[in-house]
Amino acid sequence: MNNAAQDSLAELEKKVKALVPDPNHPDDSFIIITLQEAIAAAKEGNFAVGAVLVRENGEVVERGHNRVFNPHFRSDLHAEMDVMTRFEERFPETKSMKGFVLYTSLEPCPMCFARLITSGVRSVYYASADEHGGMVHKLEQMPPAWIELANRQKFAKAQCSPKLSDLAFQIFLTTAAENNRKLQER
Secondary structure, eight states, X not given: OOHHHHHHHHHHHHHXXXXXXXXXXXXXXXXXXXXXHXXXXXXXXXXXXXXXXXXXTSOEEEEEXXXXXXXXXXXXXXXXXXXXXXXXXXXXXXXXXXXXXXXXXXXXXXXXXXXXXXXXXXXXXXXXXXXXXXXXXXGGGSOHHHHHHHTTSEEEEOSOOHXXXXXXXXXXXXXXXXXXXXXXXX
């Protein structure tokens, strides 16, 4: 990460630490957790995306972040995948994900979107849309069987403060160029 990106990340981290949920935006408290995780991912040299899995009653069950490059290369450990893998390993007896909600700082990519559809998580909310890499807004481009499965669930933009949505994308951008370069070199 170059010095300008590090400075920017340090400033963004200060902003995240100072955040207080806005009672007018019901998803703020969970999106703040995703932003904390996104900062952690960025500081480790990974794509700056965070996620959190909660029960319908608001209990945080699992949190995680992108771990594609560190501690070692794992192409599958995007934030949503990290959270779902950790949850499934901790609670192998869970038969249904209908009582769970997943929040993520960035709209899920195609790989994560397919995993979340398959998981059956009741609802998935993201803080910031990803026009180029996100798949939720491209659901109609999925094969019909995937569309039918996805219709059991809710995938939508989180009801969070616009400030949090903007921060999520700014945090992601601090690592996007560098990590895309790393992927190109692989």
